[in-house]
Amino acid sequence: MTTAHPLLPFWDDRLPHARATVFCLPHAGGGASAYREWVRASTTLDVQPIQLPGREQLISRPAIERMPDVASLVGELIAGVAPQPFVLFGHSMGGAIAAEVTAWLERERHPLPTLLVVSARPPVNQARPEPGEPEDEWLVRRVLGMGGTPAGLLDDPELRELFLGTIRSDMRLLRDYVPAFGRLSVPLLALGGTEDEVTESRLAAWQEHFTAPIHIRMFPGGHFYLRQHRDAVLAAVQGALTDSPAGRKTAHGA
DSSP: OOOSOTTOTTGGGOOTTOSEEEEEEOOTTOOGGGGGGGTTTOSSEEEEEOOOTTSGGGTTSOOOOOHHHHHHHHHHHHHHHOOSSEEEEEETHHHHHHHHHHHHHHHTTOOOOSEEEEESOOSSOOOOOOTTOOHHHHHHHHHHHHTOSOGGGGTSHHHHHHHHHHHHHHHHHHTTOOOOSSOBOSOEEEEEETTSSSOHHHHHGGGGGBSSOOEEEEESSSTTGGGTOHHHHHHHHHHHHHHSHHHHHHHTTO
């Protein structure tokens, strides 16, 4: 059976009668498989990871290095397949993409997500190599420091070069990123780890880009806190979805 779109590798595993569809965007260097365990973890949310070009089964496709290009690519995908209601969830790099996709949908007058969830991602990128530090060394140090990549992966020269190629492209995507929109009207749930460099105060900076008060929830752990707290994160999304105006309307069957 073919999927609806190559960017939706789990589309055939849709959850019938789900409370909402949650489209998930990955961290830098990551792919749709980062959310593989989420797909069947919830009985009420239909989790649909999005596969970006240049990784996993789309490794032969050129990675996208400009935020407007990736926002329009994913935005067109969402506009074409998204049922109502739907959620956009992005972890780290994926959070920036999810916000820009929401802005793209609004500009193009497409249906908006009932909820936007940004995880471990502030609105402005502040990570830079130390002066004189080679980019690849900085990337390896940063990736290993965040705990999201097994060290053994980078010990293999072939795998290291493949992985670094994706990471380089993603860093070019993020290097000078600042939100390209004014203020969005959708509800925002910002999530983070208490031991991550993306602190609660840095997450709070999203408020200036949203018209309604944003909600922040912190979990124990570092940058990849969500791996240890998957069920709690899904429950937080479910709770925020129910608490949103559109979510309350749907929950009451109006």
